[in-house]
Amino acid sequence: MKIAVLIKEVPDTYGDRKLNLETGLADRGASESVLDEIGERALEVALTYADAHAGTEVVVVTVAPESAVTTVRKGLAMGATSAVHVVGDALVGADMSLTAEVLAAAVRRVDPDLVIAGNLSTDGVGGIVPAMIAEHLGWPQVTALAAVTISDDSVSGSRASDAGIVAVSAPLPAVVSITEALPEARFPNFKGIMAAKKKPYETVPVADLGVDPDDFSAARSILVSVSERPARAAGVKIVDEGDAGEKLAEYLLSNKLA
Numbered sequence: 001m002k003i004a005v006l007i008k009e010v011p012d013t014y015g016d017r018k019l020n021l022e023t024g025l026a027d028r029g030a031s032e033s034v035l036d037e038i039g040e041r042a043l044e045v046a047l048t049y050a051d052a053h054a055g056t057e058v059v060v061v062t063v064a065p066e067s068a069v070t071t072v073r074k075g076l077a078m079g080a081t082s083a084v085h086v087v088g089d090a091l092v093g094a095d096m097s098l099t100a101e102v103l104a105a106a107v108r109r110v111d112p113d114l115v116i117a118g119n120l121s122t123d124g125v126g127g128i129v130p131a132m133i134a135e136h137l138g139w140p141q142v143t144a145l146a147a148v149t150i151s152d153d154s155v156s157g158s159r160a161s162d163a164g165i166v167a168v169s170a171p172l173p174a175v176v177s178i179t180e181a182l183p184e185a186r187f188p189n190f191k192g193i194m195a196a197k198k199k200p201y202e203t204v205p206v207a208d209l210g211v212d213p214d215d216f217s218a219a220r221s222i223l224v225s226v227s228e229r230p231a232r233a234a235g236v237k238i239v240d241e242g243d244a245g246e247k248l249a250e251y252l253l254s255n256k257l258a
Helices: 037-052 066-078 096-110 129-137 190-196 244-254
Strands: 002-006 009-011 033-035 057-063 082-087 114-118 141-145 147-150 154-161 164-171 174-178 201-205
Touching: 002 037, 002 096, 002 129, 009 066, 033 037, 033 066, 037 057, 037 066, 037 114, 037 147, 037 174, 057 066, 057 096, 066 082, 066 190, 066 201, 082 096, 096 129, 114 129, 129 141, 129 174, 141 154, 141 164, 154 174
Parallel strands: 002 057, 002 114, 057 082, 082 201, 114 174, 141 174
Antiparallel strands: 009 033, 147 154, 154 164
C-alpha cells in the first residue's frame, strides 16, 4: 500500500495574520511558518495504518516555497517514508483551482493507492481542494471524515451531518479528507529527526508536472482589490438614569437588531 498525504506550510495560527496590501497575498513573514495541524492529523492516520501494516509507504506531498524544506522534513521526522515538494515562482498566490491541479499532477507522479488530506487549511479555509483533486484524478472522494478505516481495496469512515452520522466508503484508489475529530499527531522524536535527514526528498519544479500556471483557459480567481480592515470603532455606552431600557431598545431598533 502506498499512501500520499497532502501537507501544507501555513502561518502560525497563534501569530499575527496580515495581508500584503500591494499584492493582496498573505504576509507569510508576519509570523512563524508551521506545518498545518490538520495535515499532521492526516499524516497520523496514514502512519497509524503503516505501523500495523509492514511494507506501507507513506509519501508527504506539498506545494510550497523552497524555504519550506524544514517544515516538510517534520513530516519525514514523524515517520513518512519520503517527500515530494513542488516548487515554482509562478505558484506564488495560486488559487484553489491551480493548487488542486498541481497537487493532482504531483499525486499522479507518486502513483499512490490512497490520498489523505485535511478537510481545510487554517490559512485558506477553502475546504474544497481535496474534492477538486479527486475530480482531476477521476477518483472517488470520501470527505470530511471523523473516523477512517483503510483496507486492502477500500476506505471507509463516518461523517457528521445535520441528520446524524453517515457511514461512507469507496474503492481504492480514492481521495480522503479528515476533520479535527481524528487524533492529534505524534511528536517527532530524536531518532525520527535524525532519520529524516537521510530519507528521499524530491524537489519538483512545477514545469516538470506538465502544468502551466499561466494558463488561464481554466477558471482562475483574480484579485481585484485589497484593503486593510478598518480599526474597531468605540461602542455605544448607555448610562442607566432610569431610562436605560428605552435607550437599549432604541439602539437595537435603529441598528435593525430587533
